Amino acid sequence: MNIVETKDVNFYYGDFHALKGVSLDVVKNSVTAFIGPSGCGKSTFLRLLNRMNDLIPDMKLTGKCLINGKDIYDKRVDVDELRKKVGMVFQKPNPFPKTIFENIAYGLRVNGIKDKEFIRNRVEESLKGAALWEEVKDKLSRSAYDLSGGQQQRLCIARALAVKPDILLMDEPASALDPISTSKIEELIFTLKAEYTIVIVTHNMQQAARVSDSTGFFMLGELIEFSETRKMFLNPSKEQTQNYITGRFG
Amino acid sequence: MRKLVEKIVEKILAISGAMTTIVIMLVVIFLFKEGFGLFNSPVIEKGYALCVNEVNPVEHIGSAAIKKIYNQHIENWSEIGGLNEKIIPFRYDDVFQHYKEEEFGENYEKLPEKLGEVIAGSPGILAFIPEEYLPKNVKGVKILDGNTINPNDFFLGVEWIPTSTPAPQFGVLPLILGTLWVSLVAILIATPLGMGVAIYLSELAQGKVRDILKPAIELLAGIPSVVYGFFGLVVLVPLVQKTFSLSVGETAFTGSVILAIMALPTIITVAEDAMRSTPRAMREASLALGATHWQTIYKVVIPYAASGISAAVVLGIGRAIGETMVALMVTGNAAIIPKTLFSPVRTIPATIAAELGEAPHGGVHYQALFVLGCVLFLITLVISITAELISKRQHNKGL
Amino acid sequence: MSKKLSQQIAFWIFRILGVFVVGILLWILGFIIYNGIGVISFEFIFDAPRDGMLKGGIFPAIVGTFCLIVGSMIVAFPLGVMSAIYTNEYVRDGKISKFIRMMTNNLGSIPSIIFGLFGMALFVNTMSWGDSILAGSFTLGLLALPLVIRTTEEALRTVPDSLRVGSYALGASKLQTIRYVTLPAAFPNIVTGLILSVGRVSGETAPILFTVAAYFLPKLPSSVFDQVMALPYHLYVISTSGTNLEAARPMAYGTALVLITLVLIINFSASLIRKHFSKKLGGH
Numbered sequence: 001m002n003i004v005e006t007k008d009v010n011f012y013y014g015d016f017h018a019l020k021g022v023s024l025d026v027v028k029n030s031v032t033a034f035i036g037p038s039g040c041g042k043s044t045f046l047r048l049l050n051r052m053n054d055l056i057p058d059m060k061l062t063g064k065c066l067i068n069g070k071d072i073y074d075k076r077v078d079v080d081e082l083r084k085k086v087g088m089v090f091q092k093p094n095p096f097p098k099t100i101f102e103n104i105a106y107g108l109r110v111n112g113i114k115d116k117e118f119i120r121n122r123v124e125e126s127l128k129g130a131a132l133w134e135e136v137k138d139k140l141s142r143s144a145y146d147l148s149g150g151q152q153q154r155l156c157i158a159r160a161l162a163v164k165p166d167i168l169l170m171d172e173p174a175s176a177l178d179p180i181s182t183s184k185i186e187e188l189i190f191t192l193k194a195e196y197t198i199v200i201v202t203h204n205m206q207q208a209a210r211v212s213d214s215t216g217f218f219m220l221g222e223l224i225e226f227s228e229t230r231k232m233f234l235n236p237s238k239e240q241t242q243n244y245i246t247g248r249f250g
Numbered sequence: 251m252r253k254l255v256e257k258i259v260e261k262i263l264a265i266s267g268a269m270t271t272i273v274i275m276l277v278v279i280f281l282f283k284e285g286f287g288l289f290n291s292p293v294i295e296k297g298y299a300l301c302v303n304e305v306n307p308v309e310h311i312g313s314a315a316i317k318k319i320y321n322q323h324i325e326n327w328s329e330i331g332g333l334n335e336k337i338i339p340f341r342y343d344d345v346f347q348h349y350k351e352e353e354f355g356e357n358y359e360k361l362p363e364k365l366g367e368v369i370a371g372s373p374g375i376l377a378f379i380p381e382e383y384l385p386k387n388v389k390g391v392k393i394l395d396g397n398t399i400n401p402n403d404f405f406l407g408v409e410w411i412p413t414s415t416p417a418p419q420f421g422v423l424p425l426i427l428g429t430l431w432v433s434l435v436a437i438l439i440a441t442p443l444g445m446g447v448a449i450y451l452s453e454l455a456q457g458k459v460r461d462i463l464k465p466a467i468e469l470l471a472g473i474p475s476v477v478y479g480f481f482g483l484v485v486l487v488p489l490v491q492k493t494f495s496l497s498v499g500e501t502a503f504t505g506s507v508i509l510a511i512m513a514l515p516t517i518i519t520v521a522e523d524a525m526r527s528t529p530r531a532m533r534e535a536s537l538a539l540g541a542t543h544w545q546t547i548y549k550v551v552i553p554y555a556a557s558g559i560s561a562a563v564v565l566g567i568g569r570a571i572g573e574t575m576v577a578l579m580v581t582g583n584a585a586i587i588p589k590t591l592f593s594p595v596r597t598i599p600a601t602i603a604a605e606l607g608e609a610p611h612g613g614v615h616y617q618a619l620f621v622l623g624c625v626l627f628l629i630t631l632v633i634s635i636t637a638e639l640i641s642k643r644q645h646n647k648g649l
Numbered sequence: 650m651s652k653k654l655s656q657q658i659a660f661w662i663f664r665i666l667g668v669f670v671v672g673i674l675l676w677i678l679g680f681i682i683y684n685g686i687g688v689i690s691f692e693f694i695f696d697a698p699r700d701g702m703l704k705g706g707i708f709p710a711i712v713g714t715f716c717l718i719v720g721s722m723i724v725a726f727p728l729g730v731m732s733a734i735y736t737n738e739y740v741r742d743g744k745i746s747k748f749i750r751m752m753t754n755n756l757g758s759i760p761s762i763i764f765g766l767f768g769m770a771l772f773v774n775t776m777s778w779g780d781s782i783l784a785g786s787f788t789l790g791l792l793a794l795p796l797v798i799r800t801t802e803e804a805l806r807t808v809p810d811s812l813r814v815g816s817y818a819l820g821a822s823k824l825q826t827i828r829y830v831t832l833p834a835a836f837p838n839i840v841t842g843l844i845l846s847v848g849r850v851s852g853e854t855a856p857i858l859f860t861v862a863a864y865f866l867p868k869l870p871s872s873v874f875d876q877v878m879a880l881p882y883h884l885y886v887i888s889t890s891g892t893n894l895e896a897a898r899p900m901a902y903g904t905a906l907v908l909i910t911l912v913l914i915i916n917f918s919a920s921l922i923r924k925h926f927s928k929k930l931g932g933h
Contacts, residue, residue: 050538052534052537052538055533055534055537057456078653080537080540080541080542080652080653081540083537083538083539083540084539084540087538087539088534088538090531090534090535090538092531094529094531094532094534094535095535096532096535096536096550097553097554098553106536106539106541106549107539107540107541109549110536110539110540110541110542110545110549110652111540111652112652156535159535159539160538160539163539163540252822255824256822256823256824259824260735260739260824262731263731263732263734263735263739264735264739266727266728266729266731266732266735267731267732267735267736267739267740267745267749268749269728269732269794270732270749270752270753270755270756270794270795270798271748271749271752273756273791273794274752274755274756274759276767276771277759277763277764277767280766280767280770280771280775281763281766281767281770283770284766284770443666443669443670446662446663446666446667447663447666447667447670449663450663450664450666450667451667454660454663454664455667459667462671463667463670463671465920466670466671466674467670468916468920469674469678469913469916470670470673470674472848472852472912472913472916473677473852473909473912474851474852474853474854474881474908474909474912475852475853475854475855476852476854476881476882476884476885476908477677477681477852477881477884477905477908477909478677479885479888480884480885480888480901480905481677481680481681481905483888483889484888484898484901485680511673514670514673518670542652542653542656543656544652544655544656544659544660545652545656547659565758568758571760572758572759572760572761572762572763573760574760574761574762574854574855575854575855575881575885578885578889579885579888579889599760599762599855602762602765602766603762603765603855603858606765606766606769606858606859607858607859611774619766620766620770623762623763623766626760626762626763627759627760627763630758630759630760630763631755631758631759633758634754634755634758635755637758638751638754
């Protein structure tokens with residue numbers, strides 16, 4: 001079943017044509033990876049899915065973008081509700097300058113939840129979900145900045161999980177981390193797949209090959225190829241894809 | 251040769267670099283030097299001295315006490331630490347009631363002697379006598395020559411009447427409280443307003459609106475304070491008087507409103523800068539969790555910018571405290587401890603501005619105004635250091 | 650209350666506040682222009698006050714303010730620019746520059762009336778210059794010093810290091826680099842800062858009360874040891890003291906208008922210069 005469907009999406013920053021006619025579907029409870037050289041549009045496409053690009057002045061979008069069968073760019077759509085359903089983890093860990101507990105509780109509080117017991121349970125559940133609970137359970141009231149970079153990133157994942165999204169977008173979540181932290185995040189992605197649909201942008205092809213079910217290759221704003229990960233890496237159908245994954249450019 | 255020139259130029263530049271430090275030191279030196287003599291000056295008017303009977307144990311009478319004695323609010327020596335004896339205030343011309351004109355001699359050369367007799371004969375007397383007629387070395391007379399203004403009288407005194415006779419009153423408490431009162435109310439008005447505009451500018455306004463608002467705020471900052479004072483005088487003073495049906499419109503509140511307008515640009519600019527410095531990643535993280543823009547502003551942006559915003563507020567207070575012309579023109583200049591928003595008050599800068607011109611150079615009044623300057627200097631110094639410490643905290647924050 | 654609604658309400662409040670602040674500005678400017686424009690005439694600008702300052706013009710005050718601007722800038726410009734060069738080019742990030750910057754900030758936060766006290770004690774009394782243009786210029790110059798330093802420093806900081814390094818690479822000395830590379834590149838921004846300080850100085854009243862300003866002096870100064878009238882002080886005098894305040898109002902409105910116009914022209918030209926040069930340098 002497809003949870004995300006896009007049809008002929010074009011996106012412009014001012015005069016710059018950043019995405020050219022992208023059509024692609026994401027299957028529920030799968031991991032989809034986007035790869036491609038920097039500036040190819042993969043992050044822009046990811047940010048379309050929770051309308052983070054709305055923050056850019058002068059942006060323009062054409063085409064259809066459906067999540068759970070509904071057009072997310074419809075005028076009646078509540079952007080904040082959409083973002084609750086479509087969580088996001090950013091390239092650099094970006095915890096708030098608050099305690100670990102408050103970081104996780106933030107999403108619940110802004111959505112009007114006041115029940116303390118509920119919040120405490122959900123914080124624990126999310127931290128467990130992000131495989132961070134054992135490391136931080138005794139220091140929930142410490143500043144989030146006391147954590148290491150890898151822990152901070154898992155905290156950000158836990159923070160996103162706390163509002164129970166359907167989809168989790170990850171924008172190069174391991175690019176600022178060391179190899180050990182990176183492998184922890186990758187393991188985590190694998191377990192999260194059971195409950196969430198994950199879309200991840202990465203510049204690391206091995207990572208895409210390791211974690212994803214299907215992979216999309218972007219270049220110069222176009223989706224060159226989109227298929228099952230195994231097929232993409234073993235037997236790509238386009239020459240550009242072949243060149244990219246064998247390292248001829250990018 | 252070239253090397254030498256370079257060296258010389260560098261030395262000259264270094265001296266210019268030290269200039270601000272030198273100026274601050276000079277300011278401190280001169281304020282203290284000119285004001286220093288105040289606490290060595292006698293309590294009473296220049297050219298006069300106080301005498302009491304020898305049996306009187308009182309050595310020091312503060313200026314406030316002298317005024318009260320002459321106004322008959324204090325009538326017994328026991329109230330100021332003396333014997334249980336009624337105080338008899340005595341001005342030197344009262345002596346003419348005791349003796350005939352010719353008894354003083356042709357050139358009044360016997361006046362001191364006669365004054366001495368009167369004083370020696372009355373245990374409760376407090377005599378106020380010109381120095382030239384002072385009964386020196388007369389038995390039974392004690393001259394209170396160590397009776398100088400003490401810091402307690404100055405800092406805790408509740409009356410500021412430099413022209414009062416026989417003892418001018420230099421109590422700065424009403425001036426300090428007046429200054430703080432006007433400034434704090436001003437900042438209470440300006441902070442929410444300024445914050446609102448800063449949020450609007452940093453978060454909402456775009457394109458044209460921003461292009462209008464930014465220069466407007468700069469213009470507001472550029473208007474000279476005397477023009478604000480004038481505007482307050484001709485527009486706000488009558489308006490306040492009518493609106494609150496007061497007898498006069500020159501009140502602390504009037505001053506606070508104008509000072510608030512003047513503090514707005516500082517608060518807005520500094521607070522806006524602080525809010526803009528909130529990292530994009532913080533905002534995005536909040537929005538991605540389903541927070542609204544407004545929730546993001548008050549839960550993430552404002553806490554992040556909190557120290558910058560507090561620095562803005564503290565700076566605003568500093569400005570308001572030091573502002574002279576507005577306070578002088580619209581607050582009514584009554585040196586009384588303010589009790590309501592609508593009492594007239596007199597601030598420290600306004601007092602200096604209004605009185606320095608009339609105070610004789612080097613006199614007690616002149617010295618008192620310089621000490622007042624020191625007080626103002628210290629207050630603003632503390633404030634600017636506080637602001638600096640607060641904004642340093644801002645820089646140390648972050649990942 | 651739903652989070653949408655509270656956002657709507659909050660944002661409307663902020664919009665109204667924004668409008669309110671512009672409204673205050675327009676109110677003040679409008680009020681003074683409306684009341685003052687009728688007073689402005691050739692006579693008002695170019696004549697001395699007459700009849701207890703109820704008639705005539707404000708020419709001596711305009712000239713006086715002009716003298717004080719020139720005088721104070723002769724004091725503040727060289728000192729301020731040199732100080733900024735020293736902190737930004739010689740001792741850049743060390744303890745010394747931190748200390749100098751802190752002192753500059755502290756000097757900038759001293760209330761202007763304190764400068765008045767200080768100027769009176771040092772220049773008028775100790776140096777025996779009396780109430781004079783000289784004393785007033787020094788007082789105002791020192792008041793403007795922190796502003797000149799700060800704006801010049803900002804201007805110097807906008808010059809990219811690559812330019813300096815490029816110059817050193819050609820064998821230029823530090824002084825030559827400053828003289829031929831850094832200063833010319835920073836020049837427009839320095840000028841903008843200097844003009845802003847002029848704007849600040851021209852409206853100051855408190856520092857000149859006891860150092861130079863004359864209550865009524867219809868003749869023009871002939872040396873730097875003369876007293877002068879000045880626009881801000883004149884406005885203060887005719888709006889607060891005198892036997893017939895109501896009759897003096899038109900003169901006060903006129904003076905306020907001239908003063909505001911002067912300050913606005915100064916500030917406006919500063920921003921014009923900044924815009925002009927930033928466009929010119931925009932290509933880099």
